[in-house]
Amino acid sequence: MIRLENISRTFAxxxxxxxxxxxxxxxxxxxxxGPSGCGKSTLLKLILGLLEPDGGHIFFDGEHxxxxxxxxxxxxTGYVIQEGGLFPHLDVAENIALVARYLRQSQAQIDExxxxxxxxxxxxxxxxxxxxxxxxxxxxxxxxxxxxxxLDPEVLLLDEPLGALDPITRRQLQVELKRIFSNLxxxxxxxxHDMGEAAHFADRMVLLHDGRILQHGTLDxxxxxxxxxxxTDFISAQRSPLETLLRGRI
Amino acid sequence: MKRAALLLMxxxxxxxxxxxxxxxVGSKRFTESYILGEIVTQSARQAGEARVVHRPGLGNTGIxxxxxxxxxIDIYPEYTxxxxxxxxxxxxxxxxxxxxxxxxxxxxxxxVPLGFNNTYALAMRRSRAAELGIRTISDLAxxxxxxxxxxxxxxxxxxxxxxxxxxxGLPHPxxxxxxxxxxxEALAVDQVDVIDAYTTDAKIARYNLRVLEDDRHFxxxxxxxxxxxxxxxxxxxxxxxxxxxxxxxIDEHRMIALNSKAELDGQDFASIAGxxxxxxxxxxxxxxxxxxxxxxxxxxxxxxxxxxxxxxSLAAATAIAIPLGVIAYRMPRARQSILSATGLIQTVxxxxxxxxxxxxxxxxxxxxxLAALFLYALLPIVRNTYTGxxxxxxxxxxxxxxxxxxxxxxxxxIELPLASRAILAGIKTSAVISVGTATIAAFIGAGGFGERxxxxxxxxxxxxxxxxxxxxxxxxxxxxxxxxxxDRLLVPAGLRSAERTG
Numbered sequence: 001m002i003r004l005e006n007i008s009r010t011f012a013x014x015x016x017x018x019x020x021x022x023x024x025x026x027x028x029x030x031x032x033x034g035p036s037g038c039g040k041s042t043l044l045k046l047i048l049g050l051l052e053p054d055g056g057h058i059f060f061d062g063e064h065x066x067x068x069x070x071x072x073x074x075x076x077t078g079y080v081i082q083e084g085g086l087f088p089h090l091d092v093a094e095n096i097a098l099v100a101r102y103l104r105q106s107q108a109q110i111d112e113x114x115x116x117x118x119x120x121x122x123x124x125x126x127x128x129x130x131x132x133x134x135x136x137x138x139x140x141x142x143x144x145x146x147x148x149x150x151l152d153p154e155v156l157l158l159d160e161p162l163g164a165l166d167p168i169t170r171r172q173l174q175v176e177l178k179r180i181f182s183n184l185x186x187x188x189x190x191x192x193h194d195m196g197e198a199a200h201f202a203d204r205m206v207l208l209h210d211g212r213i214l215q216h217g218t219l220d221x222x223x224x225x226x227x228x229x230x231x232t233d234f235i236s237a238q239r240s241p242l243e244t245l246l247r248g249r250i
Numbered sequence: 251m252k253r254a255a256l257l258l259m260x261x262x263x264x265x266x267x268x269x270x271x272x273x274x275v276g277s278k279r280f281t282e283s284y285i286l287g288e289i290v291t292q293s294a295r296q297a298g299e300a301r302v303v304h305r306p307g308l309g310n311t312g313i314x315x316x317x318x319x320x321x322x323i324d325i326y327p328e329y330t331x332x333x334x335x336x337x338x339x340x341x342x343x344x345x346x347x348x349x350x351x352x353x354x355x356x357x358x359x360x361x362v363p364l365g366f367n368n369t370y371a372l373a374m375r376r377s378r379a380a381e382l383g384i385r386t387i388s389d390l391a392x393x394x395x396x397x398x399x400x401x402x403x404x405x406x407x408x409x410x411x412x413x414x415x416x417x418x419g420l421p422h423p424x425x426x427x428x429x430x431x432x433x434x435e436a437l438a439v440d441q442v443d444v445i446d447a448y449t450t451d452a453k454i455a456r457y458n459l460r461v462l463e464d465d466r467h468f469x470x471x472x473x474x475x476x477x478x479x480x481x482x483x484x485x486x487x488x489x490x491x492x493x494x495x496x497x498x499x500i501d502e503h504r505m506i507a508l509n510s511k512a513e514l515d516g517q518d519f520a521s522i523a524g525x526x527x528x529x530x531x532x533x534x535x536x537x538x539x540x541x542x543x544x545x546x547x548x549x550x551x552x553x554x555x556x557x558x559x560x561x562x563s564l565a566a567a568t569a570i571a572i573p574l575g576v577i578a579y580r581m582p583r584a585r586q587s588i589l590s591a592t593g594l595i596q597t598v599x600x601x602x603x604x605x606x607x608x609x610x611x612x613x614x615x616x617x618x619x620l621a622a623l624f625l626y627a628l629l630p631i632v633r634n635t636y637t638g639x640x641x642x643x644x645x646x647x648x649x650x651x652x653x654x655x656x657x658x659x660x661x662x663x664i665e666l667p668l669a670s671r672a673i674l675a676g677i678k679t680s681a682v683i684s685v686g687t688a689t690i691a692a693f694i695g696a697g698g699f700g701e702r703x704x705x706x707x708x709x710x711x712x713x714x715x716x717x718x719x720x721x722x723x724x725x726x727x728x729x730x731x732x733x734x735x736x737d738r739l740l741v742p743a744g745l746r747s748a749e750r751t752g
Contacts, residue, residue, distance in 0.1 A: 048652050074654030085649030089667045089742035098663065099653050131744035147653075 001026040001155060001187040007046055007056035017042055017211040019056060029181055029188040031198040034208035035234070040191045043208075044157050047189070048074060061154065075099060078148025082160040084140040086132040086147070093128040096147045103151075117146040120180060138169040145177075149184075156181075158190040162197065174200050195238035207231055272301040273486060276314050276323035279307040279693070279704060280430070281512050282368065282450060282505065286327035288523035290476065290493065296527070297492040306519070307704045308695040310403060311336055313614050317695060318477065319356060320613045325478040325493075329368060331470035333360065333477065335409040343470060357480050364474040365498035366450060366505045370410065371469070373447040373459040375437060386465040387418055390444065398425030399433050399442030409470060410446070417468045431707070450502055452509035474500070500526075516711060543717035548701075552718075555616075555697035556725060559688045563620045564681050567627035571680075572673065574628070575635025576661065589636065592629040600626070600690045608694060619688070619696030626687055627680035634676025638669030671741045678733040685726040689718065699725070 002024040010016040017039045024030050032040040045051040047058060049070040058065040060073050079085075086095050096117070097110045118125055121142045132140060141161055148156060161177075162170045178201060181188050192198050198205055199219050206216040215227040226232045273294050277287025284306055291304040305323060308314045315337055317323045334344045338352050349360050372387055379385070382393060390396060404410035405427055414420070428436060433445040434453045447454060447461070454461060476493065483490040500508070508526060511517045574592070578585040595603075600622060607618035642665060650664045666673070692700025702718025705711070738746070 045648075050648055050651055071654045071656060074652055077652075077654075079649070079652035081645055081649065083645060085645050085652075087646060087649070087664055087668070087744075089664075089670075089744045091744065099655060102655055102659050102663075133744065 001061055002047060002189070003059040004043075004047075005057045005059070007043075007053045007058060009042060009046060009051060009054050015039070015211065017046075020213055021056075022206065022213065022216070024187060024189055025204075026187050027185050028203040029190065029201050030204050030206060031202040032189065032191045032206050032208060033193065033195065033198045033234075034214075035193060038208040039211040040193075040208050041159050044079075044159050044189065044191055048077060048079060048157060075103075075151055076153050076155065078145075078151075078153045078156045080141070080144045080148050080156070080158045080161045082163045084132070084144035086140060086144055088132055091129050091131050092135070092143050095132070095143065096150050098147070100150055113150060114146075117149055120149075121146055122176070136169075137165050138173060141165065141173065153186070155187045155189070158188065160191055160193070163192070163194075177201075195235055196240075207234065209234075272303060273325070273482075273489060274323040275302065275304045276308050276317055276326035276695075277304070277306050278311065278314050278326070279309060281452075281509050282448070283307075283327055284519045284705065285508050285512060285522055286364070286474065288519040289496065289526060290325065290327060292520075292523050292527055293492050293496060294486075294489045297486075297488045299486050299488040302489075305695060306701065307692075308614065309693055313608065313694055315477075316608065316612075317614050318358065318479065321479065322613065322615055322695070324482050325476055327364070327474060328360070328477040329472035329474055330360070331369060331409060331472035333475075334470060336407060339408070346475070353477075354480065358477060359480050360475045360477050362476045362493055362497050364476075364496055364500045366500055366502040367471055367473050368448050368450040368502075368505065369464075369469045369472040370404065371447050371449050371464070372444055372462045373437075373454060374444050374462065375440075376458050376460045378440075378443060379460040379462070384460075384462065386463040387414070387468070388465050390422075390462070391418060391420055394421040396422065396443040397441070398422055398444050399428040399436050400425045400446045401430040401433065402427040404446040414468050417466055450505040450509060452506055452513045455506070456510075456514060474505075518714075540713050540716060543702075543713055544720065546717070549721070552697065552699050552701060553721065553725070556685070556688055556699050556722065559616070559619055559623060559691055559696060559698055560681060560684045560725075560729070563623035564627055564677070564684055566620075567624050567680060568631055568677055570624075571628045571631035571676075572635050575632045575673070576639065576666075578632065578636040579639040580657075585636070588632060592632045595625045596629050600687055601693065604690070604694045614695045616696050619691035619694060623684050623687055623691065627684055630679040630683070631673070631676040634672045634679070635669065638672025638676075639665055641672070642668050667742050668745070671737070671745060674733065674737055674740060678730070681729045681733065682726050685722060685729055689722050698722075 004020055004022045006019040006021055008017055008019040015037065020043065032043060034040050042051065046053050047060075047065075049065060060076075063069060063073070065073060086092075087098075090098065093114065096114060097105075100110050100113070114128070115125075117123075118128075123139065123142050123146065127135065127139060127143070132143070135143065141164075145161070162173055165173065174197060181201070188201075190198075190201055192201075202219065204216060204218060205222060207214045207222065209230055215222060215231050217225075222231055222235060226235075275287055275291045275294065277283040287304055287306055291302050294300075294302045305317075308317055308323070311328075311332055314323070314326055315328075318326060330344075330346070330349060333349055333353070334340045338344070338349070340348075340352065344352065346360055346363065353359055372390075374384065382389075384390065384393070398411075400411055405412075405425060411425065415422075426442065428442070428445070430446075433442070433447075434457050436442045437445050437459070438457060444462075447459070449461065453459075476496075508522055511522045512519060571592075574588050578588045598606075603622045603625065604618055607621050608614055611617050611621065646664070646668065650660045655663070688696075688698050689700035689703050692698055692704045699718040699722040702714050703722075704718075706713070706715025706718060
């Protein structure tokens with residue numbers, strides 16, 4: 001669905017993304033994982049054209065990403081970031097319907113879609129007229145997801161979408177989102193640094209470190225055939241202390 | 251909306267032009283001119299032929315003369331020497347007939363010599379002059395250490411310091427420029443030794459000064475006359491006849507006495523003129539108290555003029571400055587030139603900017619004043635628009651991009667609303683500054699509360715000054731609170747509550 005060919009990017013601060021090539025398969029959830037600053041968010045921004053690559057090519061469903069088609073490709077993509085990225089001056093309904101209005105969809109069409117999305121994401125309709133700051137963190141991320149899904153995009157790009165939530169809300173949303181993604185059959189690319197979350201969502205994982213792909217594959221691949229000692233270190237460092245404690249008891 | 255703005259503009263412009271059945275009298279910004287202007291005004295009013303308006307203290311010679319040529323006033327009191335040297339730049343002395351011959355191509359004439367000669371003179375403290383044995387201007391040449399404190403106009407005029415210096419061969423360096431109103435005080439405390447004065451100056455006697463004899467007859471004769479537009483005698487014959495009754499009606503002693511009433515007794519010009527004309531109720535008799543001055547009959551007109559100056563210039567500035575701010579935000583290459591050009595305008599002193607704009611527009615009054623206020627209002631709005639846009643949180647800017655919205659739609663629906671609070675704050679800053687700067691517009695005849703301030707300054711009359719400054723300050727406060735209300739109306743609700751809590 002999305003193909004990267006030798007994509008690279010150097011930043012003024014010294015960090016650079018080494019030439020990366022990768023295929024994100026259609027209908028699958030790929031999780032980009034790695035420590036802070038490994039380049040996983042950079043990769044998402046390159047796919048969206050929010051950053052220009054220094055070299056290489058990006059193909060979106062076979063279409064070469066360039067300045068002319070970037071806006072229409074963005075509209076075929078839903079993007080959610082950690083704090084939601086909702087516009088504070090627009091209420092929930094306006095936030096979600098912003099692009100639909102630009103595309104001059106009818107009010108009936110918009111209302112119908114809002115209904116569907118609110119059902120899908122278990123959002124009460126009395127939130128429609130609220131402003132983002134009047135929502136809880138979980139509600140905000142659900143609304144952000146509704147905005148991303150508004151135009152029924154083929155691809156969802158999620159950058160730490162649950163990163164700012166409390167553990168209970170986070171767990172609840174993990175379960176719901178997994179169900180939604182598999183029901184909708186979307187191509188999902190998710191960024192997280194949480195191994196548990198990655199394992200929960202991923203059909204495939206891509207572990208990045210220092211701007212390079214260290215390894216990709218299923219969780220099993222990473223556990224049983226680590227390509228590098230860093231892979232093992234990264235995974236074992238994320239075994240929670242609680243898990244270790246509990247194991248001793250059982 | 252656009253049409254309303256245009257209409258307001260036209261109304262404001264029409265303030266500057268005299269209409270057919272009215273007479274507009276001008277005067278310069280010093281006591282004697284105010285009094286003579288008021289005498290002319292009240293004499294004309296007594297004829298009962300037309301509406302007579304006095305536009306007091308329009309400015310210096312250049313500005314008032316420009317107003318006469320431009321038809322914004324019909325007549326004002328002037329001095330033959332000034333017309334000859336300063337206006338016509340004639341090399342030889344001209345009598346009234348000579349002046350009329352030279353002025354008629356401009357559609358102007360002089361008539362009605364009032365009966366006194368108010369020439370330039372140099373004055374020293376009597377005791378200091380006696381101590382140094384100085385009687386005449388020639389005597390000054392022997393005392394190169396004497397400090398001169400001359401008015402800027404005297405320093406600059408051909409018939410002032412430059413001509414006098416070469417005529418008398420004075421060795422003194424370029425003198426210090428002093429406001430004429432302050433020169434007497436500076437002389438009294440020995441900060442300067444010699445000042446320029448007018449021979450009818452009320453303060454010569456009060457400060458016990460010696461007027462130095464012009465032994466080489468350098469200073470021309472400054473007979474007070476009326477300079478007028480040539481269509482006036484036909485257009486308003488009865489007024490014209492009434493004005494002729496002022497011929498030779500004021501000798502030098504009389505003029506000094508009238509000046510003293512204003513400067514030493516603090517009497518207002520209208521009542522001085524009224525007394526002189528023997529009509530106690532000529533014009534409007536206003537009380538002496540602050541509140542009586544504050545709410546004098548011209549209050550409504552001044553408030554209207556002041557408000558219009560601010561409103562029109564601000565509306566135009568907003569319409570230009572917001573797009574400029576957007577360009578500065580979007581085009582890094584244009585940014586520096588836009589921000590520094592608008593910043594540069596701020597550094598030009600307002601009087602200098604007015605002086606530059608008057609020849610550009612070929613007129614005084616509302617038009618150059620609006621242009622200057624417009625230019626000053628640009629910077630705060632441009633800067634705040636740019637900063638407001640540049641300060642949008644990166645994740646919001648990125649989200650807007652990621653949605654696939656084109657630039658103009660993003661600007662309209664997301665970026666400008668997010669920056670609205672900053673932009674409004676910029677407009678508010680400009681508005682409050684404009685209310686203050688508009689007071690200076692009175693110095694070029696644009697009206698507003700500055701008229702009272704200019705008059706108060708010229709007269710050293712603090713009550714008059716306050717009667718102009720206090721309502722201007724009140725207007726600034728009003729504007730301030732008006733914007734608080736606008737903020738509630740225009741800034742999106744989601745942003746407002748955000749600020750209250752976080």
